Amino acid sequence: MAEEAVRGIVQVKSRLSVLALAGALLIAACGGSGGDESISGQDVVVKMYDNRFQYTEINVPVGGTVTWVGAGRSPHNAVDAKGAWSTATAFGSLEQLEGDEAVLTYDEPGRYLFFCTFHGDAEGNGMAGVLVVRDG
Numbered sequence: 001m002a003e004e005a006v007r008g009i010v011q012v013k014s015r016l017s018v019l020a021l022a023g024a025l026l027i028a029a030c031g032g033s034g035g036d037e038s039i040s041g042q043d044v045v046v047k048m049y050d051n052r053f054q055y056t057e058i059n060v061p062v063g064g065t066v067t068w069v070g071a072g073r074s075p076h077n078a079v080d081a082k083g084a085w086s087t088a089t090a091f092g093s094l095e096q097l098e099g100d101e102a103v104l105t106y107d108e109p110g111r112y113l114f115f116c117t118f119h120g121d122a123e124g125n126g127m128a129g130v131l132v133v134r135d136g
Contacts, residue, residue, distance in 0.1 A: 045069060048076035048096065048127075051119050056129040064133070065105045070096035074118065078102075080131075081113040081122035109135040 038057035039046070043065045047054040050072035058066060068078045068087045075095035079086045087102035088094045094117060096102060112131040113124055120126035 043067070046078075047071035048078065048116065050074050051127055053078070053116075053127060053129045058129065058131045060106055060131070060133055062107060062109050062133055062135050063105065065103055066131070068096065068102045068104070070098050070100040072098060076116050076118060076127070078114045079117055081115060081124075084108070084110075084112060106131070106133040109133050 036055050038059065039055045040059035041064070042061060044055075044058060044060060045067045046058060047069045048071055051074075054071075060066060068091075070076050075097055077087045077091075077094045077096055079088075079094075085104060085106070086094070087096060087104065089102075090104050091100060091102035110133055112133070113122070113128065114131055115121055115124065115126070115128040118127075120128040
């Protein structure tokens with residue numbers, strides 16, 4: 001009888017271990033807290049999910065565009081940490097909701113730290129990333 005109780009406890013612990021592992025794998029597969037690593041192109045689309053950008057590094061040539069798309073339940077935006085550009089310029093508001101788009105063209109080469117004013121900060125914490133505008 002005691003042996004059956006011990007066997008039952010071992011089975012429950014084994015099932016809990018399998019469930020914990022499956023949960024950890026699911027979280028990793030969904031991207032966790034960060035976005036995909038990077039994207040490059042002449043014209044790219046970046047979705048702004050709840051608390052993360054789809055890409056943490058964006059590479060475009062001078063004259064390239066980024067379409068910033070609201071894709072979460074909360075409002076989002078993308079703002080250069082030094083104030084050089086903002087999605088509010090193209091969209092007319094800092095509050096982009098799901099489906100809202102702001103298209104920005106980048107004409108000045110450089111490396112720009114960007115963030116969402118609702119979920120990140122100018123130091124690169126939280127919802128933030130880097131835009132690289134390359135010359136040539």
